[in-house]
Amino acid sequence: MQCHYSDHFVLPLPEGHRFPMRKYRDLHDALAVALPQARFVEAPSASPGELALAHTPSYVDAVLHGHLSAAQQREIGFPWSPQMAERSRRSVGATIAAARAALHEGVSANLAGGTHHASTDAGSGFCVFNDVAVAARLMQAEWHRHHRRLLRVAVIDLDVHQGNGTAAILADDPTVWTLSLHGQHNFPFRKVASDDDVALPDGCGDADYLAALDAALDRLWTAHADGLPGLAFYNAGADVHEGDRLGRLKLTADGVAERDRRVYAALRQRGIPVAICMGGGYGIDLAQTVAVQRRTLELAWEDWHARGALRAPT
Incomplete structure (x- = not known):
């Protein structure tokens, strides 16, 4: 299983930044x-053209060249710097690479990503570019070029915060189904309708x-009775955990692990490749957040092996 990372691009944040x-x-x-056999791959940098699949050229240019206004930077939550721009490009590049790997191997992960508050012409909530929206559209274009068929x-999105940016970018697009399970009273306080919001x-x-998750997955399959998706993006936010500072839900570590198992099993049983993004995680004890995310990826590793066993000759 490939794990794509860009963690050495660190933002120069002010002391006390949350x-x-x-x-x-x-x-x-x-x-x-925990997973020394995994293949750790440094994330490539998404190109301006790739970013423009989901964002306006003027917004892409403003991020890449430092033209964001003070208000735009406040909405994002990060001050602009060259590191901020490059880290944002690499976060998208990691999800693109994970999606390509998933289509070949069944499961792959971005060790960051899930920046679902970024919309077409603005960032928000620590999200600069929307990695999943860019990667979804790029995979569809590449799939059509090579296979002359539609990739659904x-x-x-199981981050505790509603995926408003993803919903806005992909609104009225029948080729992409957006599901968001989130805290009702949490950020963003003005939601944008997904195909299915819980x-x-x-x-x-x-x-x-x-x-609630089981019911939402059932609705996803019912909505695709005429043809299943050929690729899934799973935003596996750790901020649903009871120890999260911003989450407001009360899932135990075992509950989060069972969430992940159910998503992986449902996709595996239907032969749908999955690219995983880590989404949010703001633990009071950051070690708890990391432990929850590590377990998410350990279960992904198990799923990757299970898919390989299904493909192996008997």
Whole structure:
């Protein structure tokens, strides 16, 4: 299984900034110990043309060349710097690379990504470019060029925050199904309708969450009775965990792991490749966040092996 990373592009954030930048390096280090057989691949930098598949050229130019206004930077939550621009390009590049690998191998991951608040011409909520929207459209274009067929895509966004940017970019696109399971009263406070939005109350625990997930996955398959998606993007946010500072839900570590198992199993049973993004995670104890994310990827590794066993000759 390929794991794509760009954690050495660190933003020069001011002291006390609430974004836990070091979680990416901590996750990479933890996985190097837990999954030494995985292939760790440095993320490429997404090109301006690739970014323009989901963003306006003027916004792409403003990010890449430092023309963002002070208001735009405040909405994103990061001050502009060359490192900010390059890290944002690499985050998208990692999801593109993970999607390509998933189409060949069944499962692959971006050790960051899931920047689902970025919309066509603006960033928001620590999200500069929308990696999943860019990668989905690029994979569809490449698939059509090589196979002369439509590639349907499903976005399964289980970050605790609603995927408003992804929903806005892909609105009215019948080739991409967007599902968001999120906290009802959490950011963003103005939601943008996905194909299926499931708003959960504060304090939602394992049992209610998993029941809502099962029902949402059933609706996804019903909506695709005439043809399943050929690729899924899974935003596996760790911020649903009970120890998250910003999450407001109450999933245990075991509950988050069971969430991941159910998503992986549902996709594997239907032969749908999956590219995983890590999404949010803001633990009071950052080690807890990293442990939850590590388990998500350990389960992905198990799923990758299970898919290989299904393909192996008997």
